[in-house]
């Protein structure tokens with residue numbers, strides 16, 4: 001099953017854990033790196049994923065062993081010395097990502113590529129000042145990575161044809177559908193998605209309709225799989241808020257992208273969506289309420 005290449009995923013949260021499993025299932029030896037406190041949660045997440053596959057009859061005991069043999073969960077960046085692809089999926093915070101890139105530059109092999117899964121931050125600014133800014137590009141996966149086929153490959157002014165082509169092949173090798181996009185705030189999907197989120201928040205804040213009504217209407221009338229509030233809870237209210245703020249700032253405070261106070265209130269209350277058991281909806285008893 002192993003294809004000889006090594007992927008390192010930094011940040012094993014909602015996205016990083018999913019991306020790592022996608023890579024492992026395509027035969028990549030994969031190292032997930034996170035802060036010490038997060039390691040037990042990531043282990044449990046991987047075990048749960050495997051148990052679910054076995055329960056559904058999709059995985060045999062040998063498949064489980066194969067996956068366990070390909071995945072490692074670590075606390076430091078030493079795996080960067082042998083990684084061919086480094087995928088950063090830590091929190092949506094520019095300074096944290098920039099600091100990580102500077103640490104990685106010292107630890108990685110020269111021919112490796114650093115990819116950021118940022119939803120909204122400038123990949124160009126993240127690469128600026130590095131010894132070889134051409135080794136950085138965006139690989140924007142969608143949530144949940146195991147299910148969503150699209151990956152935006154974000155090209156900066158330093159990305160040459162050969163690197164873009166290599167990224168295209170890599171994304172295809174993990175059985176995803178690559179699209180090449182320019183480094184512009186929110187790229188394509190998240191720029192369009194701002195209207196979906198911000199207008200829905202305004203409709204609720206203005207008392208025009210309740211979240212469940214908006215969600216139902218958009219499912220039935222727009223043929224969306226999820227309404228905007230269901231999607232916000234899945235993405236994470238904190239992540240969605242950070243993305244909205246960053247796109248708003250990047251477009252010089254363009255009013256149509258302005259974040260809404262309801263997002264801030266929910267973040268302040270720790271109601272971050274499914275991951276905390278409560279966001280717009282409550283998930284505390286298992287299902288959505």
Ligand code: NAI
Pocket residue numbers: 010011012013014015016033034035038088089090091092093096100117118119120140141142143234235236239243
């Ligand atoms: P999350 O909050 O679920 O996970 C972030 C993980 O990074 C946590 O496990 C945290 O412990 C770890 N972390 C933080 N700082 C670290 C560091 N310095 N070194 C190692 N690990 C560190 O966040 P999520 O939702 O997975 O988002 C990650 C990135 O993916 C963000 O840039 C976000 O914008 C992007 N993204 C998120 C999507 C979503 O639907 N949640 C969709 C597409 C992209």
